[in-house]
Amino acid sequence: MAAALLGRKVGMTRIFDEAGKNVPVTIIQAGPCFVSQIKTPDADGYAAIQLAAEDIKPRRSTMQQIGHDHKAGLSPKRFHKEFRVDEADLGGYELGQEITVESFESIKFVDVIGTSKGKGYQGVVKRHGFKGQQATHGVERKHRSPGSIGGHATDAGGSGGPKKGKKMPGQMGNKRITARSLDVVAIDKDNNLLLVKGPVPGGKDGFLVIRKAKRLYKRKHRLAQAS
Amino acid sequence: MNKQDIINQVESKYTKDEIVVPAIGDTVDVHCRIIEGSKERVQIFSGVVIAKKSSGISFAITVRRIVANEGVERTFPLHSPKVAKVEITRHGHTRRAKLNYLRDRVGKSRRLKDRRRGLKHASVK
Known part of the structure; x- marks a missing residue:
């Protein structure tokens, strides 16, 4: 299971579930992300992976960034974000590995982090x-x-x-906001789309970090346990 | 693909393939699915279409009818699974897109004249 995903907000719409209930959803273009760096306790003092997403023109990037991405065998990327992982899980990642929305298939609830509208x-x-x-x-x-x-x-x-x-x-506003425990409504693997229930911070095209929900409210916790 | 295309594509998975889109002023029978416990039955709400709003999956019509001398309006998102069917029973003649003036009308004056224009090929019984 992936630590997190990087994505962009596409916009909101609604869908109807099987019972005919109206569900407001936010569409997130999530990934594909690539592992651009692996931090180990031996070398860095803690265990973490760095994800990179979205191609960028080399002339828009810097030599330092291009070199950094090149080390992982990647083309220049726009976003880089580091996530702590368990030391035991580090073996599951390798440099340049692609992480798609598919890895969130079994996840029911997510936290979405973004910058709110100013x-x-x-x-x-x-x-x-x-x-x-x-x-x-x-x-x-x-x-x-x-x-x-x-x-x-x-x-x-x-x-x-x-x-x-x-x-x-x-x-x-214009502040980092975490929207906690949002329901994952659907996942579209072909188009790298993630549909979550309700609004997420920031405007359209805003940069988002999606991770598995860190803690759940009681009701949602029960739901997750039941299934 | 731009953002609106992505939204349309997602919506298309949840929209019905075909919906009957009545014109403003039409009298319609809306068949609504009602779930009571484990049973499901269909209830018909018939009245005049006084407004259409939104587009895509959110497209909805507002239907007005008179129940026990009291005006009742309901808005139906036509792509909702709870709307089983829409039947057009009459075409009314109107010159507006929103018939809010019907709310102020009492008695005979709230009736709409039958539509004459463009009905050559309409198949309404």
């Missing part, structure tokens, strides 16, 4: 769901302000400044 610098109403202030009753030009950010009491701030982690305005 929303820019946002206030607390949009960013954290604060209610803001009243529209009337003498509220003066601060209808969407956060209000008090801490008083004298040590628990709510004070003692030299607002409390650490206080929700405030700032950059929203």
Whole structure:
């Protein structure tokens, strides 16, 4: 079983299952990926594999990257990502090995990691769901302000400044997000497509990392155990 | 292959080969599969098509009928397995793509005239 896959988001649609139920799905173009480096405890201090995906024009790459890919017998690749694996599993990988969506066939639930859509610098109403202030009753030009950010009491701030982690305005989105335990709805081996239930982070064409779900919610855990 | 082609290709696996696409203003019988426990039966919802929306696998029609003097509207995604069949029983004459004005009509005025144009070859009993 592969550690992970690299892919791109294609878009969303819906399908109907056997019971006629509507299932919202995201289509992911996953792989094929290639093993570009194997890290061993002897040489590197830990066990990991590096996957590479998607061809790139050599002039768009760098000499260092081209050389790195060449060592594994690969043409220049755009994405490289390292994944920890068990030391015992290292024998299952070799340089230049192709990993396709086929290796995810027996997997029911996956985590999808991507970069969320950037929303820019946002206030607390949009960013954290604060209610803001009243529209009337003498509220003066601060209808969407956060209000008090801490008083004298040590628990709510004070003692030299607002409390650490206080929700405030700032950059929203454009951040690494993991969507956990998404159902794998279907796999299309011929076209390297992976269909997962529900949305995944980021816009269309966004770069995604797909891995086996690290931990499952109780209901899904039971489902996985039953089958 | 661009992104939309990929989406179309995935959708094509789940869409029905053929669906009956009624025109706006048509009176239709929609046969819906209803599953009660282990039994399955077909229920017919008949009314006037007042809207079509979306495309591909999401294509849906909105059907309006009057039940006990109360307007009832249902939207049917025609590619859903729960829609067994759509039968066109009458063609209505309309000049709009959305018949939302029917919602404000009461009594006789909510009826549509029979369509005259383009019916030479229509095979509706």
